[in-house]
Amino acid sequence: MKSTHSLFRRKLKIQKAAFAKFFFCLTLTLLQACSAHRESATKFEDYKAFVQDYTKQAPVVAEVYGQYSAEHEGKRIRSNFNLLLEPGKRAYIEILDPSDRLVHALSLSQNRISMLWPADQTYIDEPATTQTLKAVLGFPVNPDDALELIAGRGLNFSEWQESKALNDGWRLTRGQFAGKVTTKQNLSKIETVTPGGSFDTFYDRYQLMDNQSRPTRIRFEVPDRKISLELRIDKYVPRAEEPSPDLFDLKLPEKSRKIALNEIYKGKPLLLD
Numbered sequence: 698m699k700s701t702h703s704l705f706r707r708k709l710k711i712q713k714a715a716f717a718k719f720f721f722c723l724t725l726t727l728l729q730a731c732s733a734h735r736e737s738a739t740k741f742e743d744y745k746a747f748v749q750d751y752t753k754q755a756p757v758v759a760e761v762y763g764q765y766s767a768e769h770e771g772k773r774i775r776s777n778f779n780l781l782l783e784p785g786k787r788a789y790i791e792i793l794d795p796s797d798r799l800v801h802a803l804s805l806s807q808n809r810i811s812m813l814w815p816a817d818q819t820y821i822d823e824p825a826t827t828q829t830l831k832a833v834l835g836f837p838v839n840p841d842d843a844l845e846l847i848a849g850r851g852l853n854f855s856e857w858q859e860s861k862a863l864n865d866g867w868r869l870t871r872g873q874f875a876g877k878v879t880t881k882q883n884l885s886k887i888e889t890v891t892p893g894g895s896f897d898t899f900y901d902r903y904q905l906m907d908n909q910s911r912p913t914r915i916r917f918e919v920p921d922r923k924i925s926l927e928l929r930i931d932k933y934v935p936r937a938e939e940p941s942p943d944l945f946d947l948k949l950p951e952k953s954r955k956i957a958l959n960e961i962y963k964g965k966p967l968l969l970d
Contacts, residue, residue: 744859744862744867744869745859747854748854748855751850751851751854751855752854752855754850754909756783756784756785756786756848757784757907757935757936758781758782758783758935758936758940759781759782759907759933759934759935759936760779760780760781760782760932760933760934760936761778761779761780761781761782761930761932761933761934762777762778762779762780762930762931762932762934763777763778763780763913763928763929763930763931763932764776764777764778764928764929764931765777765778765792765926765927765928765929766926766927766929767924767925767926767927767968767969768923768924768925769835769922769923769924769965769966769969770923771923774969775795776792776793776794776795776800777792777793777794777795777797778790778791778792778793778928779791779793780847780928781944781945782847782848783844783940783945784844784845784848784850785841785844785845785848785850785853786806786807786844787804787805787806787844787940787944787945788803788804788805788806788844788847788848788945789802789803789804789805789944789945789946789947790802790803790805791803792968799815800815800816801813801814801815801968802815802947802948803833803968804945804946804947805825805840805843805844806825806840806844806945807825807840807841807844808824808825808840809822809823809824809825810822810823810824810825810829810830810833810840811823811946811947812833812947812967812968813947813948813949813953815950818950818952818953818954819953819954819955819956820947820949820953820954820955820956821955821956821957821958821961821967822947822955823958825840826840827839827891827893828893829958830843831893831894831966832958832962832966832967833966833967833968834917834926834966834968835917835919835922835924835926835966835968835969836894836896836917836919836922836924837891837892837893837894837896838889838891838896839853839856839871839874841853841856842856842889846887846898846915846917847915847928849884849900849911849912849915850884851878851884851887851898851900852869852871852876852878852887852889854869856871857869857870857871857876858870858871860875863877863879865879865880865881866878866879866880873891873892874889874890874891875889875890876888876889876890883900883903883910883912884900884912885899885900885901886898886899886900894919894921894922895919895920895921896917896918896919897917897918897920898915898916898917899914899915899916899917899918900912900914900915901914902914906933907933907935911930911933912930913929913930913931914927914928914929914930915927915928915930916928924966924969926968
């Protein structure tokens with residue numbers, strides 16, 4: 698005959714096992730509920746509403762400062778950058794070496810792209826097309842999209858049409874271009890496919906700047922060409938005054954000389970040269 702003490706211990710073990718099973722089932726249920734909540738929170742099905750909300754955000758002229766890095770076929774460049782930006786419209790960027798010497802200056806609008814080499818006092822001034830932007834930046838992109846991408850705002854979404862809603866974004870089209878937008882509370886990845894090649898844009902390390910959540914790391918990757926460009930933002934300063942017509946133009950030296958893009962472009966992106 699078993700003692701009362703041994704029967705009690707057996708009963709206690711059964712109760713513990715039952716409690717452990719109950720606790721496991723409860724934890725699993727809560728995890729599934731949280732996962733479902735996260736999925737529902739980040740699922741964007743209404744692209745039109747997203748575009749309307751996106752276009753309501755009035756672009757503000759701003760000064761942006763940070764670190765710039767570029768890599769091409771294993772060779773890496775690290776510099777600082779100063780960026781003057783009117784999202785979707787115009788941009789002027791200076792690439793500086795560690796001693797703050799100007800290495801490149803680049804001006805971009807929806808119609809023109811210009812680039813200055815101060816050391817040689819030479820510059821280019823060309824129509825802004827996907828081909829000229831590929832020659833300068835390393836990837837083919839529409840000028841208006843480029844001006845939104847470097848501002849951390851994604852593409853010029855009003856020009857893109859939804860082809861399929863996803864759990865975490867959308868598939869989009871724009872003429873011969875195709876895109877896939879991935880969101881994780883904020884825009885996180887944009888895959889762009891064009892007749893001239895494909896590239897990916899990554900946004901992360903969001904911070905509150907000028908009362909808006911903005912990515913402080915923007916990275917472009919062109920896997921087929923082994924190219925990557927990255928901007929790490931340290932400071933974002935809105936400008937209150939109205940921009941002058943020439944604010945985003947190149948500041949050309951007195952003896953500067955204009956050259957044609959086809960004279961110097963040999964396949965390597967000019968910004969990496």
